[in-house]
Amino acid sequence: MKNQLFNDNTMKLGVMAFNCSHGSTVTMADGVWPMTWSDNATLARMVDNSGMEVLLPVGRWKGYGGDTNFNNRTFESFTWASGISAITEHCTVFATVHAPLIHPVAAAKMAATIDHISNGRFAINLVAGWFKNEFQMFNSLWREHDQRYEYASEWIELVKRLWIETKEFDFQGHFFEGKALWSEPKPLQQPRLPIMNAGSSTQGQIFSAKHADMNFVMLRQKDDTSDIKQINNLKVLASDLGRSSQCWIHAYVVCRDTEKEAKDYLHHYVVEKGDDVAVKNMLDIFGLQSKTLEPAVLDDFKYHFKAGHGGYPLVGTPEQIVSDIEKLSQMGVDGILLSWVDYLQEAQQWIDEVMPLLVQAGLRQPFIPS
């Protein structure tokens, strides 16, 4: 079976962060995602039947305090992906994996297992570490930023060998060593599973260009020119290494019959009901520990973080949203991972009202379930 990440749709789509309480919205608005398995299963089946390409969990180990305690309850992403794979048939199912928190020998086998359960639909979003407080729970060494990517490089090199080598091998690296390493069964997808990475620093982008099939970009949204530059830069980095890399973004969606209704609702859940304490906690950790954003830029991001974890705003009528997506496609974006306040209701509306317009705009093919 062909992994849907590589199908012919010009703009690929997926849904993210529904393995976490509050999903991507840092708000106390009514209808926000409470996160139960039953709702996860319903949403996954709905997305799978719609022809979208991706189901992506985030890798999160604790919440961010405030009244929401945003992302306090999260399903672990490998086990989540295993369950989701068993009840879906079409979408690529991801796990978001913190390289330093799971040993490559365990990760290679868990990934191969899910690739079999999903019949070749599994993929990995490999992250190097973002929030120090999560690592403290594991008593795991919090390496200096760039070294985290060196660690992740060796991690993925070792995992890839475990996925293809049919004879036992010794491994002596800078971070890992082991004797007579071996893993069976191999993943169905050969020589390796698709890999995504969301690094935005120079080192993160170099890692992505070298190892990932998809870079998950957080567009700075200063202006279109700088966003296009950011996307092109990633694609050039990969093509200089003889590779190609898709550019994916995360977008938060507020789709209503009129632009005013959409903007009013956005204002309601971000400004009237947003959790300023949780977002401050998150950005304090983020600002201190990531090289990605300057402090001045963080202020702008507060709004976007409450609205949708720093994602790109798709706010308006179905027609306005499709026109924004056409622009994103022209800018070089290959895929969008969506989130909403009320996933079940709003994803259904997206499927009914936005997806047909994307087909009309030539950005997607009509979906015919196999």
Ligand SMILES: Cc1cc2nc3c(=O)[nH]c(=O)nc-3n(C[C@H](O)[C@H](O)[C@H](O)COP(=O)(O)O)c2cc1C
């Ligand atoms: C849309 C998006 C989703 C992300 N999801 C996770 C996640 O689930 N877990 C995590 O630890 N980091 C996550 N990250 C953080 C990235 O892996 C990365 O650490 C961050 O973008 C900072 O880049 P840098 O590591 O190159 O400094 C995410 C980033 C983005 C943009």
